[in-house]
Amino acid sequence: MRSIPATLCGLALALACSAGTTAHAVAAGDDGGQITVGRGETAITVGATFVFNPETGKSEPKAGTSPASEDPNQYMADIHCRSGGSDTPDKGCLTLDCPPKTPDSEPGTPVIWRQAPKSITNPVWTDYPTVSGPTCLYDTKPENVLANIAARILNDFRQLPINPGTLQAQPFPNTLKGGPTNFYTTPQQQTFDLTILGQDVHLTATPTNYTYNYGDGTTLGPTPAAGYPIPQAQWLTTNTRNSHTYTQTGNYPTTLTTTFTGTYSVNNGPPLPINGTLNLTTPPTTIHVWKTEKALVADTCDQNPTSWGCPQTKIG
């Protein structure tokens, strides 16, 4: 056969290589597509993520797989408006016009947004890639405006008319004791455009955790699971991560508390994390828990409308 020499050579090659190094443990075929070589992207995909503990000076594996609610970056508005660390001011900086927003106010200052990882003590700053070129900051002292906004942003965040979402249950409004009632909500990211200290601030509120209060003294959460609707055929028979089984009949006020995290950006700058969360609780919705009784009957309700359990029969 023609292919034998090739196969033998291939085998010899594979053996020789595996003896030399373990780099070829990856058996994926090379006929696959290209893969990103972005180090951060790859690390996040694989789950090779760490958190730095300043007390011990060590990095520890990040527990769990929930997405980072914290931004690993720090940002600054470079008022020298120099790009890429060179000493040549960015060309756009010299030509960018930042006229006063009102006739009697100060003109803005062109800035370049720069970024560095938070956990490095004396990092090198690089241009923030998603905000290209210079943007205008409006304040007499641009280096103060970020600090001033940062100092009050959490308070502003907590004043916003954020929609707490709705708690939904299956079945609803009537359910049965002893069977799992499925609870879920539909998470919605919400955005707001505000003016704070004369700056345009774009704020995004993102639901991250949910606490379900089932009204019978039990709660679930906070959990990142928003839950999901299930087909009617599965109602009261299928357990979900958010389902609850009532053990007593009665009327129960149920609520959902959603924890929001926020980011804000100043004058189209990079999204900055808000250090703090906001908990919003829905008004209570009452769920009615009933019980079922079983009996053996001889006829259908059509045959005998007064048979046990038929609509025309008194319960008892």
Add this chain to the structure above:
Amino acid sequence: MPCRPIAAISPARVRVAAVVWCAVWLLTGCSTQVSPPSPTSTTTAAPASSAPAPAPSSTAPGAYKPADAKGKAQNVPVPVMPELAKENSKAGLEAFIGYWYATYSYAIETGDLSSWSEVTDTTNPLAASYAKAIERNYSQGRWIVGGTVTVPTIEVQWIDAAVRQQARVQVVQTEAQYFNADGSAGLKSTPASNIAEAVFLDFQGHNWRVVDNGMIVGQK
């Protein structure tokens, strides 16, 4: 890398490929275990990542030429492990970490993972992913433009007499663009990044070896 899965070759080409392969194998001999990168190489000193353009004329034979839309990088200097990096000390570790990232950057520019694999525990899932990505992007005549890394800051948390040491490293990576053999653009390019990584190393025998690594995504 000289070792490609056999399945990648179409049957019609098997015979030719066999000849070429065996030739390549004989020449390079999967030499990844022969330690420090060839002392015979003279274009050494600077790590690939920090060499902007050593020669003024890019057409001179033997001059380093970065990859571009027309083709792969040429004459990329092979990173050489500094003597200091072989020391079991804080300074040695720092020098080694610089070397380790240079071997990765070299692999990004050339597809050659041998230097990097020698000092990396490639059974680690992230290391395996890095290796896989580089192999894929250099298979079938593909190449990468950019994506090279520099490490401006290395903060070693040295613990005396500990087997395992760790460091925080700032890793700046340039935008990576992906090209197919025919020069067409492949995967969507990966934007430039500036991140912090944690690196965990053991001093084994006479060398450092990276046993774990990942991105620092927050503070405790």
